Amino acid sequence: MKKILSAVILFIFCTLPILLSAQDKPASSTIYFYRTKGFFGAGCSFRVKVGNQDFFNINNGGSAEFKIYSTGRVNIACVMSCNGSGSDLSLNVESGKNYFVSISAERMNKYLAAEEESSFKKHYSAENAMSYEEDIRMPINSSATENAKKNAHGQGTCFLIAPGYLITNNHCIQGAKDISVKGIDGDFTTRYGATVVATDPSNDLALIKLGNKNLKFDALPSQLRTTGVAQGERVYALGFPVANAMGSEVKITDGIISAKSGAQGDISKYQISAAVNPGNSGGPLIDEEGNIIGVIYAKSTVAENAGYAVKASYLDIFLKNIDGFELPGLSNTIKDKPLTEKVAEWKKFIYIVDAE
DSSP states (O other), X not given: OOOOOOOBOXXXXXXXXXXXXSSXXXXXXXXXXXXXXXXXXXXXXXXXXXXXXXXXXXXXXXXXXXXXOOOEEEEEEEEETTTOOEXXXXXXXXXXXXXXXXXOGGGGGGOEEEOOHHHHTTTOOTTTOEEEEOOTTSOSSHHHHHHHHHHSOOEEEEEEEETTEEEEOHHHHTTOSOEEEEOGGGOSSOOEXXXXXXXXXXXXXXXXXXXXXXXXXXOOSOOBOOSXXXXXXXXXXXXXXXXXXXOSSOEEEEEEEEESSOGGGOTTEEEEOSOOOTTOTTOEEEOTTSOEEEEEEEEESSSTTOEEEEEHHHHHHHHHTSTTOOOOOOOOSOTTSOHHHHHHHHGGGEEEEEEO
């Protein structure tokens, strides 16, 4: 059977939103795809597969880009929906480089082709391109896993839950040899060592303890709100997104509870519209009274204005089941204050966590 596929565009088609932890991912490359617009095969869609990733569909004249973290030999396969014929192309991917692939039905047996950037971009439409990326939970090559491990740690956010004890995300500190915290008493030059007390990988939670016993803390002016959170309720995310670029001041973003469940109906999470970015991981999500209703842990890369937070009820269960740790009785002393004063109080209890 003759192979008759058209110009290729990469468009990962999957039902599970790819979550980007609020930490930096490993270095990436980008593959740009363009399917030439033509009469032959115009009514057929092309199903494209990059390595082991899910198939995507590409229509006549389409454009797309695919961010890839794996390096080395990567196979791209394309199958025509009308008759099942297909073609393959192999790329030797190097980190940080761009690649340009087009498909044309007129090429018949060779419809997948690597192109030079100059000729490719005469047809490619960045404005209409779909953006997708490799899911490093199931990487194409082991290089992505290795790169992820090298880059797994970095700057995140943590907050006080008891004197000397801080909450953050498990992914911020997992496997780290050294954990340090800065920002205590507004001092971002002094780093204090911390150790892991307990983790809950399934809910991406971790309790860490500061090693300096001379540090003194006021009582947290907030409490855990574990019930009654409604869809549409206004919420605020606090943390240190990209602190090395945006500065070491707590940032606050507002939004609503978009859904009372996370990706694929995960009941342990909230979906929120408040903007979260790399570095926000481990920060508190609070309600209008200043209560803790969640812990920020991820953002979606396939939907705009979609972030996720672990529900406070799961944080409460986690803390109450840690041997040797006693969760203090928390009370909200700021609920009647204006938002500006609530934020000013909360800033005293939110810090930067670094892991190496």
